[in-house]
Amino acid sequence: MAGPAWAAGCRRLLLSALLLGGAAGLAWAAPPGLDSLPGWAEEDAAAALVPFRATCRELARRDPEAPLGGQPLLAARAGRPAAWALLCAEALALPAGAERAFLERRLEPVPVGTGLLTGYYEPELSGRLTPDAAHPTPLHGLPPAAAEGGLLPDRAAIEAGALDGIAPILVHVDPVEGFFLQIQGSGRVTLPEGGLLRLRYAGKNGHPYRAIGRLLIERGAIAREAISMQAIRAWLAAAPPPAAAALLRENPSYVFFRRDEALRPDEGPPGTLGVPLTPGRSLAVDPAFIPLGAPVWIVTQDPLDGRPIRRLVQAQDTGGAIRGAARGDLFFGWGEEAAARAGLMQAPVTMMVLVPREGAAP
Incomplete structure (x- = not known):
């Protein structure tokens, strides 16, 4: 369950959104830190940084001002490669063991809302x-x-x-x-x-x-x-x-x-962003609302055993049926277990987009 500080922060942000005209006019209102996110204390920060760094390497190849999408607030805060340049440079040079402190110091959450999470996978078949x-x-x-x-x-x-x-x-x-x-x-x-x-x-x-x-x-x-x-x-x-x-x-x-002769067996297929997808860590989103490349905190439950899924994922893909602010499609990987989870995944999800923290020292 979400902690009281996280819930209070969400209420402040959502109140600002209502006063300023809904999600499109979402205003910044002193959000809580990552340590207030439900389940953050159990997150494997080192594992979360693997797809984040892959995104960083891809963004470094792009025009710094190329649009990545997102509704107005998120587009302004996280909708261009330039918005991630300093943070990515630090992430790529980060020593082992410093991942959690880095994320907490450099990122802050913006609530997107509650919507629907489905799943997809890479089929594995004989031919x-x-x-x-x-x-x-x-x-x-x-x-x-x-x-x-x-x-x-x-x-x-x-x-x-x-x-x-x-x-x-x-x-x-x-x-x-x-x-x-x-x-x-x-x-x-x-x-x-x-x-x-x-x-x-x-x-x-x-x-x-x-x-x-x-x-x-x-x-x-x-x-x-x-x-x-x-x-x-x-x-x-x-x-x-x-x-x-x-x-x-x-x-x-x-x-x-x-x-595709270039992909390694341990890599997923490339998503819309051009980065090989990571099982359990790559998310397809609607770029009209969430910028491609942004980290997203999701709160939902496993379709097989009902255990909570509270995890940092990366918006690295899109899909024709993925439409709406809090609509996502989680990549589960390949093989029978991935197929089973993806086929049954259809659950409510709460999403928070993490954006570079304003005024934070590198």
Whole structure:
């Protein structure tokens, strides 16, 4: 639970927001320090600094005045690489053991509010360079027509062979696994020879995305309160193969991939910021409200065991469904456990964006 000092600080900030016209006019009003954040005493500050430093290295390559997003107060305080330059320089040179004191001295929280946190992950699936009975579905690279702005076929037409000989085939996979790989946008495909193929998003066919979970709810196949990635997978596994294939094809959107040879096996896929995502520490946000690159304190609970999650994460990614001030999508990593948590994650979350503290000495 939040401490009284933290709650009082939030009330002061929110009162200022109401007096000055809501979140867009949020005014600074002596916020509490990081030590008042719920769960801060248990935070692993050294682990939190790993993705923070990765963000710093990326921001150092950018135009100092390039906009990173954020609602007006956050944009003014944390919405440009220049706002982070001095703090990042100190973070990159920081000796081991000094992480907590550094964060407490150099950052202060701005409450964003309470919203919804979901989860995502990097799928890990088996594949074959030539198709077999268990891996019949090709995953395509981007066809030349996409670069030229040409009209591309929908999913059903592509699966029927409309792009054969036009779009390169990267690998063959199970049809359901391939479908969920397209939803996530990147993934790891293990080959029988022991190789690992890292696939990243390359583009789309331009057709609108239609959620098959919503279709199953509308048809009474899954109750609305029971919908999850696991529930959808269970329905697809139990359905006759023609019915499962027909449902997948009702989503006309199709994602193309490209190989990424540069990523290490211990790295996640790069997010919108261009930084490899860190399991449990990278967050997709709406940059209209939260600047990319900003540290964010989240308070929520684990979807499997209900334990509290109170942790410093980095706004390093965005997503088409991530819209709103306190709307986030937490990256859980790769493998079965990450998939289980991401598929069930749908919980209230309280968010605080941490910004450089004004007037603090380096």
